[in-house]
Amino acid sequence: RDRSSSKVLDRRGSPITAAFQKFVAKRVPNELHWFCSGDRDALLLTAGSTRRMSSSPAKTESLPRIAFDAPACVDGMHERRARLPKRAYLLPRLLSRDQATLVRRLAESDPTAQFARDPDTVDRLPTFECAVFDGGQPVATSVCRVLEPVVTERLLPYLRKRFDCSSLELSQALIRRYLPTERREHPAHFDAHATATVVVSLCAPDDYVGGYYAQPTSDAASARYASLDVGDAFCHGHDLRHGVRVFSGARYSLVLWFTPRAHRFRRRRTSTIPPWHKEAADRGEADALYNVASRDASEAARTAEAARAERGRGGFAAAEALELKAAELAQRAADGHERAATAGSADAMLNVGVLRYNSGDLAGAAACWREAAQRGKGNACRYYARCLMRGEGVREDRAAATRWLKKGASAGDASSAYSLYLAGESDRYLAMAAASGHAAACVDLAKTASSSREALKLLRRAVANGGAAVAYCALGRLFLGAPGLVPDPSAAAGFFARSGNAEAQACLAALYGPV
Numbered sequence: 001r002d003r004s005s006s007k008v009l010d011r012r013g014s015p016i017t018a019a020f021q022k023f024v025a026k027r028v029p030n031e032l033h034w035f036c037s038g039d040r041d042a043l044l045l046t047a048g049s050t051r052r053m054s055s056s057p058a059k060t061e062s063l064p065r066i067a068f069d070a071p072a073c074v075d076g077m078h079e080r081r082a083r084l085p086k087r088a089y090l091l092p093r094l095l096s097r098d099q100a101t102l103v104r105r106l107a108e109s110d111p112t113a114q115f116a117r118d119p120d121t122v123d124r125l126p127t128f129e130c131a132v133f134d135g136g137q138p139v140a141t142s143v144c145r146v147l148e149p150v151v152t153e154r155l156l157p158y159l160r161k162r163f164d165c166s167s168l169e170l171s172q173a174l175i176r177r178y179l180p181t182e183r184r185e186h187p188a189h190f191d192a193h194a195t196a197t198v199v200v201s202l203c204a205p206d207d208y209v210g211g212y213y214a215q216p217t218s219d220a221a222s223a224r225y226a227s228l229d230v231g232d233a234f235c236h237g238h239d240l241r242h243g244v245r246v247f248s249g250a251r252y253s254l255v256l257w258f259t260p261r262a263h264r265f266r267r268r269r270t271s272t273i274p275p276w277h278k279e280a281a282d283r284g285e286a287d288a289l290y291n292v293a294s295r296d297a298s299e300a301a302r303t304a305e306a307a308r309a310e311r312g313r314g315g316f317a318a319a320e321a322l323e324l325k326a327a328e329l330a331q332r333a334a335d336g337h338e339r340a341a342t343a344g345s346a347d348a349m350l351n352v353g354v355l356r357y358n359s360g361d362l363a364g365a366a367a368c369w370r371e372a373a374q375r376g377k378g379n380a381c382r383y384y385a386r387c388l389m390r391g392e393g394v395r396e397d398r399a400a401a402t403r404w405l406k407k408g409a410s411a412g413d414a415s416s417a418y419s420l421y422l423a424g425e426s427d428r429y430l431a432m433a434a435a436s437g438h439a440a441a442c443v444d445l446a447k448t449a450s451s452s453r454e455a456l457k458l459l460r461r462a463v464a465n466g467g468a469a470v471a472y473c474a475l476g477r478l479f480l481g482a483p484g485l486v487p488d489p490s491a492a493a494g495f496f497a498r499s500g501n502a503e504a505q506a507c508l509a510a511l512y513g514p515v
Contacts, residue, residue: 063209095254143175180249469504
C-alpha cells in the first residue's frame with residue numbers, strides 16, 4: 001500500500017484495480033495467513049486451520065538394519081554377505097570418498113548429465129535420475145571416466161564370479177537423487193531386467209535418515225535398511241525386493257545394472273522376459289511369476305496405447321491387430337497373476353483383486369485384498385478399508401476400516417496415512433504422508449507449516465510428486481498479496497496459468513476478467 005495515498009500498488013508500482021482489491025478483501029482475511037521472510041520466493045501461503053506442525057515424522061533412530069556376516073575377500077574384493085534369504089553383499093569402499101564426491105559433483109555440473117523427470121517404471125512419478133551409461137555408450141562422459149577403471153578392473157571380475165556368469169557386462173548406470181523438495185521414496189520393487197544390481201552411496205550417512213532397504217517378503221515389516229558410508233556399495237540379484245525411503249535430508253546414489261552380454265543393450269522397458277527370470281517362473285517361484293505377469297500387463301497397456309494412436313491416424317486395420325494383441329497380453333497377464341497369487345505372491349493377490357473388482361466381483365476383490373493386507377501390503381490395506389467403508393463385498397464396518405488404514409500407514413502407504421488424516425485422526429498422519437511425498441498431503445501441510453521456508457519446500461515437493469495443479473494454485477494465491485505485503489499479480493497469474501484447475505481459473509478471472 002502506497003504510504004502517501006490509499007492506493008494499493010503491485011511490485012511494479014502500478015495501481016491495482018478495485019475489482020482485484022475487492023477479490024483480495026473477500027478471499028484473504030478470513031482464509032489465509034501469511035509469512036514473509038523478505039524474499040519473494042520465500043513468501044508462503046498457509047490457509048485454513050492455524051494448527052502448526054512439522055513436515056518431518058518423529059526421528060527414526062531405531063530403523064531395522066541389515067545384518068552382515070564377517071568380512072571376506074573374493075578375488076581381491078572385500079565383501080560382507082547380508083543375512084537375507086536372497087543373495088546380497090556389502091562391498092565396503094568400492095569408491096573412495098574422493099571418487100564418490102567427484103562423481104556426485106560431476107553429475108551436478110556436467111552439461112551432458114541431466115536429472116530427468118520422466119515417469120518412473122515403478123510408480124509413474126518423476127524419476128529425478130541422471131543417465132551415466134546406456135545402450136553401450138557413455139552418456140555422462142566425465143562420470144564414466146571416473147567409473148571405468150573401478151567397473152572393469154574390480155567390479156566386473158567380482159560379479160562374474162559371484163553370479164556365475166562369465167559374460168556379465170554393464171548394461172546401464174544412473175544417479176538418483178532424493179531431495180527434500182522432490183522424490184522422497186521409491187516403492188519396493190524388483191530389478192527383473194538385470195542379473196545383478198549394484199547401488200553405491202554418494203552421501204555420508206549423516207546426510208539423511210532412511211535410505212536404501214531390502215525387503216525379502218511382501219510384508220513391509222520385513223524391510224531392513226542398509227548402513228552405507230560414502231563409497232560403500234550394496235549388491236544383489238534380480239530376485240531381491242528393495243526400495244528407498246528418505247525420512248529427512250538429501251540422498252544421492254549411483255545405480256549400476258549388469259546383464260549377460262546378449263541382453264546388454266535391452267532397456268528396462270523392454271517387453272522381453274529375461275531368461276533368468278523366466279527360469280525362476282518355470283520353477284514356480286511366486287515373485288518371478290508375479291514379475292512375468294507384470295511385464296505382460298505393462299506390454300498390454302503399451303500395445304493398447306499404440307492401437308489408439310494408430311486408430312487416430314486412420315490405420316484401422318493395424319489398430320485392430322494391435323487391439324487383438326493387447327487383449328491377448330492382458331489375458332495372459334491376468335492368468336499369470338492368478339498363478340502367482342496361488343503360489344503365494346501378495347503383490348499378485350493385490351492385482352487379482354483389482355481385476356475382480358473391475359469385473360464386478362466385489363466379494364472376490366475384498367477377499368483378495370484382505371489376504372494381501374494380512375501379508376503386509378500397505379496399499380492392499382487401503383483397498384480393503386475402502387471396501388469396509390463402502391460395504392462393497394463385505395459388511396460395512398467403519399471402525400474396522402480405520403484399523404486397516406492404520407495398518408496400511410504403518411506399512412508405509414502414504415495414501416492410507418492421508419486418508420486417516422482426512423477422517424479426523426491424528427495430525428501425525430498428515431506429516432507421515434507428506435514425508436513420503438504424497439502431493440495432497442504436502443499442500444495441506446504447507447497451510448500449517450511452522451515457517452515460510454518449510455511451506456515452500458512442501459509445495460515444491462507436491463509439484464515434484466504429481467500434485468502440480470493444486471500446488472501451483474497455492475503458490476499463485478501466495479502472490480495475490482495481503483494486508484502488510486506487496487502483492488505481485490503477474491507472478492500469481494503465472495502460477496495460476498500453470499495450475500489450470502478450477503480454483504486457479506477463478507483467480508485468473510478475478511485478476512483479468514473472464515477469458
